[in-house]
Amino acid sequence: MRADRLVSLVLLLRQRGRLSAATLAHELEVSTRTVLRDIEALSAAGVPVYAERGRHGGFALLPGFRTELTGLNHDEALSLLVAGLGRGEQVFGLGSALASAMRKVVDALPEGSQATASDAARRMLIEPETDLLARRAAVDEVPGDVAAEVRRAVFAGHKLRLHYAAAGRPPAWRTVDPIGLVTVRDRGYLLATRSGEDRTYRLSRVLAAEELPEPAERPDHVDLDRIWRDRSTRFRAGGDQVAVELRLRPSRREELAGTALAVLAEAAEADGVGGAGGADGADGADGAGGWLRMTVTFQDARHAEWALWQLATDAEALAPPSLRTALRDRALALAARYDTPP
Structure with missing residues (x-):
């Protein structure tokens, strides 16, 4: 994790020039003290980062410095795939990974294309938080540690223990076999089975999650689109309609x-x-x-x-x-x- 953060710090300085410790801390989602320790580690490793003091000071790299630390990790690659599906990266807790991945993508471009790509990105706004009537989009808030634990269990094919607060019921622990993740209108859902019965859990209602070492009981191949359609049909047919x-x-x-x-x-x-x-x-x-x-x-x-x-x-x-x-x-x-x- 720290290696990825150091790479992101270098790329931020390369692409945006001088930045304050507070700005770097906000971008990397860490404390300013952590940023200062990372700056010391980079300097000790030979990266030419230096500090400029004063009101408009901050940290910067020597002009012309370039490094080939642009390999994408698993979450960053995954975040690029879900980025085209609306705000799935936020629902599934991949927002910071997406930001890191995009910095690496920009840095991997030829030097003459970086400014063009960055300018083009600034001229597109996808799914803003409010519409023309200033109505805020209702996005489910899912704690990062919960989203990460659920993702790990889904991708590894392991059983998952959930502390879940169903509507109108007190929170309770249950162990499920995760099948996949779905986002609909900025709401995230976990498709799973429990004791062989189909279950659908809204991620914002998961209070805690724990990946278990036991393998999940689920098919090797999955058609999430078909499963979601089937469950949606059953949901519409039930209840007090x-x-x-x-x-x-x-x-x-x-x-x-x-x-x-x-x-x-x-x-x-x-x-x-x-x-x-x-x-x-x-x-x-x-x-x-x-x-x-x-x-x-x-x-x-x-x-x-x-x-x-x-x-x-x-x-x-x-x-x-x-x-x-x-x-x-x-x-x-x-x-x-x-x-x-x-």
Whole structure:
């Protein structure tokens, strides 16, 4: 680990010039005291690193110094593979490895191409933390030591002991046979079996993890895409799901489809057909081109109420009656709140 850090320190100084101890510590995710010890080790090994004192001082390399310490380690190579899958490197705890790997890639380029590549990278922003409405992306936080232990067990094919906090239950230890890792919308999942039964664990709910020496009971070859589809189908078919009949403006169709578990039926509404409340005249004023009649499923009644509330007057729940009542009561409570001055 220290050898990799020393290589990264040299590459940072080569590519970015003079840097303070505090900046190096932030980039390498260590303390400033560790950076100072590493600088002494590099100097003792003959690397021409020197200190510049003063307000804008820091550490730098003698001009023209170059070394061939650019070999990628396992985690760095892996981080480059998952980097194209969104923010998988963060979900699986490979963020620092990715930064180190990219420094090595840049350093391995011909000298004339380094500036061009660095400038090109600065002109691309992939999956920022917020969208145009300043809404922050919800990224699961997974402790680095937990992510590393889970990764090791998955790749080594060893059993894994998890301290897991399932929703609505107290944390408990369980031993599983890990199959693979999946990231979906910046949430990480461990696919595993337990006593031969399929299990899916959300990584952010793993409080602690321990790789065991025993080999995991799992097939030699795996199709994670197929396994994930199968488990997703079973998940949507279980629980306290509720089917909802509704009317919807076509402009909100994709938003609803992305929220619901499944769309069971869909058709354009015939002209002149109003909703259950019969107040359709004012709704068509925006020229949306008619309404859709849909039947969709949600995980439970609470999920259905939340989803329809987000759509405001662009949707109308037709059935079940309990959902219409819940939405009406919520709207009346909100209207009452704003009916008088504050």
